[in-house]
Amino acid sequence: xxxxxxxxxxxxxxxxxxxxxxxxxxxxxxxxxxxxxxxxxxxxxxxxxxxxxxxxxxxxxxxxxxxxxxxxxxxxxxxxxxxxxxxxxxxxxxxxxxxxxxxxxxxxxxxxxxxxxxxxxxxxxxxxxxxxxxxxxxxxxxxxxxxxxxxxxxxxxxxxxxxxxxxxxxxxxxxxxxxxxxxxxxxxxxxxxxxxxxxxxxxxx
Numbered sequence: 001x002x003x004x005x006x007x008x009x010x011x012x013x014x015x016x017x018x019x020x021x022x023x024x025x026x027x028x029x030x031x032x033x034x035x036x037x038x039x040x041x042x043x044x045x046x047x048x049x050x051x052x053x054x055x056x057x058x059x060x061x062x063x064x065x066x067x068x069x070x071x072x073x074x075x076x077x078x079x080x081x082x083x084x085x086x087x088x089x090x091x092x093x094x095x096x097x098x099x100x101x102x103x104x105x106x107x108x109x110x111x112x113x114x115x116x117x118x119x120x121x122x123x124x125x126x127x128x129x130x131x132x133x134x135x136x137x138x139x140x141x142x143x144x145x146x147x148x149x150x151x152x153x154x155x156x157x158x159x160x161x162x163x164x165x166x167x168x169x170x171x172x173x174x175x176x177x178x179x180x181x182x183x184x185x186x187x188x189x190x191x192x193x194x195x196x197x198x199x200x201x202x203x204x205x
Contacts, residue, residue, distance in 0.1 A: 125188055
């Protein structure tokens with residue numbers, strides 16, 4: 001007998017660290033797709049205009065905290081899209097034309113994406129400090145142009161939920177997310193090795 005070519009969606013993306021901080025989505029229409037017509041989605045989880053995952057608990061980071069993120073993704077050009085955010089305090093996103101950006105009070109641009117459906121590794125290491133901080137934005141292991149700059153005065157406070165996939169109808173992520181790693185510590189000394197392992201695992205070129 002044959003089987004229906006069904007779609008599959010993710011309600012919980014489980015934390016693989018010892019912290020057990022899962023990101024979830026109880027609303028079916030807002031769950032990212034992992035299976036399309038019976039086949040796994042290429043590039044991980046698929047987000048299209050209305051899908052997002054969020055932690056149940058909130059985070060707060062004070063002055064001088066360094067956030068290190070490693071996100072494997074592909075981006076569909078066409079609208080401004082938030083990939084990762086702590087509400088309005090710290091955001092990694094792409095403009096409709098493909099410009100990569102980080103914002104935490106001051107916007108830091110990091111060149112443009114490789115085009116729709118080109119999988120990339122975005123690695124950011126940012127010190128958030130009320131007296132000014134810095135961020136470095138690496139793409140596929142290389143420091144991107146115009147990416148080393150002051151990120152302003154916003155720290156992640158009061159407590160914010162961690163969100164992947166955006167905030168509203170005009171800022172939802174359009175594309176895929178394959179892997180997401182977050183440290184609340186400075187991973188500068190480990191970044192090159194982490195980047196290399198992720199790039200090798202996913203065959204990013």
